[in-house]
Amino acid sequence: xSKRLVITGLGATTPLGGDVTSTWDAALAGTAGAKTLEHxxxxxxxxxxxxxxxxxxxxAQVISRPETRRMDRSTQxxxxxxxxxxxxxxxxxxxxxxxxxxxSFATGIGGVWTLLDSWDTLREKGPRRxxxxxxxxxxxxxxxGAISLAFGAQAGARTAxxxxxxxxxxxxxxMDMLRAGDVDVVLAGGTEAAIxxxxxxxxxxxxxxxxxxxxxxxxxxxxxxxxxxxxxGEGAGALIIETQEHAEARGAAVYAELAGxxxxxxxxxLTAPDPEGRGATRALRRALLSAEASEEDxxxxxxxxxxxxxxxxxxxxxxxxVFGAHLDSVCxxxxxxxxxxxxxxxxxxxxxxxxxxxxxxxxxxxxNLENQDPKIPLDVVSxxxxxxxxxxxxxxxxxxxxxxxxxxxAFRSA
Amino acid sequence: xxxxxxxxAGLAEIVEEETGLETDEVQLDKSFTEDLDIDSISMxxxxxxxxxxxxxxxxxxxxxxxxxxxxxxxxxxxxxx
Numbered sequence: 301x302s303k304r305l306v307i308t309g310l311g312a313t314t315p316l317g318g319d320v321t322s323t324w325d326a327a328l329a330g331t332a333g334a335k336t337l338e339h340x341x342x343x344x345x346x347x348x349x350x351x352x353x354x355x356x357x358x359x360a361q362v363i364s365r366p367e368t369r370r371m372d373r374s375t376q377x378x379x380x381x382x383x384x385x386x387x388x389x390x391x392x393x394x395x396x397x398x399x400x401x402x403x404s405f406a407t408g409i410g411g412v413w414t415l416l417d418s419w420d421t422l423r424e425k426g427p428r429r430x431x432x433x434x435x436x437x438x439x440x441x442x443x444x445g446a447i448s449l450a451f452g453a454q455a456g457a458r459t460a461x462x463x464x465x466x467x468x469x470x471x472x473x474x475m476d477m478l479r480a481g482d483v484d485v486v487l488a489g490g491t492e493a494a495i496x497x498x499x500x501x502x503x504x505x506x507x508x509x510x511x512x513x514x515x516x517x518x519x520x521x522x523x524x525x526x527x528x529x530x531x532x533g534e535g536a537g538a539l540i541i542e543t544q545e546h547a548e549a550r551g552a553a554v555y556a557e558l559a560g561x562x563x564x565x566x567x568x569x570l571t572a573p574d575p576e577g578r579g580a581t582r583a584l585r586r587a588l589l590s591a592e593a594s595e596e597d598x599x600x601x602x603x604x605x606x607x608x609x610x611x612x613x614x615x616x617x618x619x620x621x622v623f624g625a626h627l628d629s630v631c632x633x634x635x636x637x638x639x640x641x642x643x644x645x646x647x648x649x650x651x652x653x654x655x656x657x658x659x660x661x662x663x664x665x666x667x668n669l670e671n672q673d674p675k676i677p678l679d680v681v682s683x684x685x686x687x688x689x690x691x692x693x694x695x696x697x698x699x700x701x702x703x704x705x706x707x708x709x710a711f712r713s714a
Numbered sequence: 715x716x717x718x719x720x721x722x723a724g725l726a727e728i729v730e731e732e733t734g735l736e737t738d739e740v741q742l743d744k745s746f747t748e749d750l751d752i753d754s755i756s757m758x759x760x761x762x763x764x765x766x767x768x769x770x771x772x773x774x775x776x777x778x779x780x781x782x783x784x785x786x787x788x789x790x791x792x793x794x795x
Contacts, residue, residue, distance in 0.1 A: 364734055365731065365734060366731075366732060366733050366734035369731065369732060425766075428762060428765065429762060429766065431759055431762065432755045432758040432759055432762075433755055433759065
C-alpha cells in the first residue's frame with residue numbers, strides 16, 4: 301500500500317473567477333469565459349481569431365506593482381493561485397520545515413509576454429533598455445522558482461513542461477516526490493498566460509482554434525458536432541498535497557486524496573493524437589493501478605476535451621477501452637467549454653475542479669452541448685450539475701499535450 | 715546643470731516603480747543597498763530607467779560608485795549638464 305497523499309488546499313485564478321469559490325460557483329452554473337478581445341493588437345495584426353478566455357480578475361488588481369514588474373504574467377497568475385492554496389490549507393501561520401517542502405509547478409509556454417516584449421524593446425530602443433530581469437522572468441521555471449522563494453520550499457522546485465499535459469504532470473511529479481519520502485508537503489499546480497498575438501496567430505494557422513468570432517461564448521463546445529477548435533484561455537490552479545500523516549498531525553481539513561497518476565507518451569505524431577488513443581489508454585490504466593482503484597470505483601471524469609474535431613474522439617476511445625460497460629456509469633465534465641483551454645494550466649485548474657467535485661459531490665456542467673457527436677456517446681454532464689451521491693469514489697482528470705504527452709491523475713473522495 | 719530636486723523626484727518615482735518603496739523614503743543620504751535594500755539587478759533596472767528618463771548615459775563601471783541616492787543625483791545632474 302502506497303503512502304496516502306491528501307489535498308488540503310486549493311487555489312485558482314481563471315476566466316471564471318479570481319479564486320476557487322468564484323470559479324467553482326461559475327463552473328456549476330455554466331459560464332462562458334471566452335469574450336471578444338479588446339486589445340489594440342487584435343486589429344493591428346488583423347488576427348484571424350479575435351476572442352479568448354482571459355482571467356476574470358487582472359493580476360495587477362491582486363498583487364503589488366513591484367511584483368508585476370519582476371514576474372511575467374504567467375508567474376503572477378501562478379503566485380496568486382499558490383497564495384490562495386497556501387492560505388486555504390491553513391499554512392499561513394504554520395512553521396513548516398522548508399527542507400521537507402517542495403514545489404512542482406507547470407507551464408506550457410512560460411514567459412512568452414516577457415520574451416516578446418523584450419524583443420520589441422531591443423528592436424525599438426536598443427540593447428541597453430532590455431531589463432536585467434528579462435531571462436529569469438521568461439524562463440519556464442520562473443513560476444516554480446518564485447513560488448519556492450515565496451514559501452521557503454527547499455526540497456526542490458520542479459517544473460513540468462509537457463504542453464497541455466503539464467498541469468497534471470506537475471501533480472504526478474509532486475506525487476512521486478511525496479511517495480519517495482523526500483518531502484511532507486508539495487505546492488503543486490500550473491499556470492499559463494499566453495494570450496498574445498504570436499501564439500494566437502500560430503495556433504490559428506495550425507487550424508487548432510475555433511473561428512467563431514461572432515459568438516465567443518459558444519465557441520468552446522467539446523463533444524458537439526459543430527465544434528471547430530479550442531479557445532485560448534489563461535489562468536492558474538494550485539493544490540497543497542501532503543502525506544496523510546503530516547495533514548493529520550497538524551489537524552488539516554482534507555478535500556480528497558491524490559490516489560494515483562501516470563504519464564505516458566504516444567510516440568505517434570508530434571501534434572496529432574493517436575487516433576486509437578493508445579497512449580491515453582495506457583495512462584488511464586496505469587493511473588488506476590497507481591491509485592489501487594478498479595474501473596468500477598470511478599464515477600466522474602474531468603476530460604481533456606478541448607473541442608477540436610480531431611482530439612475529442614480518441615479520448616472517448618481510450619475511456620471506452622478502459623471502462624468498458626462501466627463507462628455508462630461515469631459522468632464526464634468538459635469544463636474547457638467554460639474556461640477555454642488553459643494549456644499548461646489546464647490540468648491544474650481541472651484537477652482543482654475534480655477535487656471540488658469529489659468534495660462537494662457535484663460534477664460541473666459542460667456548456668454549448670447542443671448536438672452531441674454520435675461518435676462520442678459519453679454521459680456528459682450538461683444543463684445542470686450532476687449529483688455524485690455518497691460513498692467513496694474516484695474522480696479522474698486527464699490531460700494530453702503536443703509532443704504526444706498523456707497525463708492522468710486519480711483522486712479519491714475523502 | 716539640471717535641477718537636483720527634479721532629478722531626485724524623478725529618481726524616487728523610478729525606485730518606487732521598481733521596488734514599491736514610498737517616494738519620500740528615497741532621500742539623498744540613503745544608501746541604495748544598505749538603506750533601501752536594492753539588489754544589483756534592481757539597481758541596473760533603475761539605472762536603465764534613469765538613463766531613459768533623464769536622457770543620460772551611466773556606464774556600467776560607474777554604477778558601483780553610486781552608493782547613495784545623492785551620488786546618483788549628482789552624477790545625473792553633471793551628465794545632463
